[in-house]
Amino acid sequence: MDDFDDDENMSFEESLSHDEMGPVTVETLQNIEQQINEQNGVPVWAVVQNLFVPTAHRIMQDAGSVVGGRAASFVRSTLEEVIRTTPDSGDDLPDLSLSVTGAMTLLGSYYYDGVLGEQDYAKAFEYYKAAAERGGIRATLNLGYCYQYAHGTGRDDGKACTCYNVAYLADPTNPEARYKMADMFFNGYGVPRNETVAVQAYLEILDQVTDDDNQQWFAENEESLYRRLALAYRDGRGVKRSPLKALEYYEKLEIIHYRDLAHGRRDTPYYSTAQHLDSVQKEIAKLRAELDSDPTAASM
Numbered sequence: 001m002d003d004f005d006d007d008e009n010m011s012f013e014e015s016l017s018h019d020e021m022g023p024v025t026v027e028t029l030q031n032i033e034q035q036i037n038e039q040n041g042v043p044v045w046a047v048v049q050n051l052f053v054p055t056a057h058r059i060m061q062d063a064g065s066v067v068g069g070r071a072a073s074f075v076r077s078t079l080e081e082v083i084r085t086t087p088d089s090g091d092d093l094p095d096l097s098l099s100v101t102g103a104m105t106l107l108g109s110y111y112y113d114g115v116l117g118e119q120d121y122a123k124a125f126e127y128y129k130a131a132a133e134r135g136g137i138r139a140t141l142n143l144g145y146c147y148q149y150a151h152g153t154g155r156d157d158g159k160a161c162t163c164y165n166v167a168y169l170a171d172p173t174n175p176e177a178r179y180k181m182a183d184m185f186f187n188g189y190g191v192p193r194n195e196t197v198a199v200q201a202y203l204e205i206l207d208q209v210t211d212d213d214n215q216q217w218f219a220e221n222e223e224s225l226y227r228r229l230a231l232a233y234r235d236g237r238g239v240k241r242s243p244l245k246a247l248e249y250y251e252k253l254e255i256i257h258y259r260d261l262a263h264g265r266r267d268t269p270y271y272s273t274a275q276h277l278d279s280v281q282k283e284i285a286k287l288r289a290e291l292d293s294d295p296t297a298a299s300m
Contacts (some may be wrong), residue, residue: 045085052078053097060115072116079103079110104131105139112142112151125152132163141167141177148189157190175205175214179221186228186238195238202229226252234287244298247287253280 032051039047056078059071082103086096098106108127111120125146131139144163147156161184168177178201184190186198202225209218218225230249233242257277265273291298 043085044081045087048078048081048085049097052081057097069117072118076107076110076116079107083107101131101134101136101139104128104134105136105142108139108142112146121146121152123152137167137170140170141180144180157184159190160184161190173208175208175217176221179205179225183228186232195232197238199229199232199238202232223253223256226256230283234283243287243290247284247291250280250283250287254284 056075108124112124128143144160148160164180182198182201185194234246260273
């Protein structure tokens with residue numbers, strides 16, 4: 001983050017101006033302050049829902065992946081106020097901009113990703129856990145990640161599987177939850193290894209991601225999905241061994257890595273594109289050599 005984020009003397013308004021946050025201006029905040037002063041007798045939760053939540057949402061939409069220090073403080077405080085003041089039910093309760101469960105999930109995600117300037121897996125875990133106990137499906141899925149990767153808690157593959165399964169059963173059309181369960185079966189994490197079930201799930205997910213609703217998820221996960229299927233067909237894990245099918249998936253991976261390199265994505269947080277491209281090209285050369293020396297392998 002920029003140096004100005006550490007300047008305790010910079011006002012929230014100055015932070016917004018510095019960050020150029022589009023429609024969220026000093027005038028906007030002044031109007032909010034005036035409206036707050038006019039809310040005599042209005043419950044705190046109503047003021048938060050009607051004034052603070054929309055502004056916090058606009059800040060996050062307009063600010064990019066990391067926001068200025070004062071803006072981050074405003075967003076964090078808003079979500080904490082939603083959790084503290086918003087009732088769960090009531091005859092006169094209108095449609096809320098953000099539920100308590102939703103606020104907990106958002107705060108957990110912001111702490112997990114560090115988009116407010118402070119990455120804290122322990123806090124993320126606590127907010128996810130609280131939201132999951134209230135029935136939040138997104139929070140339940142994220143809680144599974146915490147358990148599987150020991151983020152904010154000890155590693156527990158069994159609990160991770162439970163979370164993924166709950167999320168999948170709540171929405172079987174969600175490819176993410178099913179994909180995570182398939183991975184657990186493929187590797188034998190938290191459940192008995194069952195590569196056949198896993199590969200079948202991978203293939204069915206691949207058929208489903210043609211839906212528009214799943215395109216963003218697929219764009220973010222196609223590399224890992226193709227890699228798993230390539231490995232399965234190459235080694236006959238959970239499916240009949242087929243060097244030709246493995247070659248098809250490795251060629252898809254080659255295209256992905258060339259595309260990433262063309263867009264300047266030479267290194268990501270998860271892998272080196274250049275190194276993976278080299279690995280994929282070696283697999284392609286090996287499989288082509290196998291097919292050339294044994295034509296029957298093409299029908300395997």
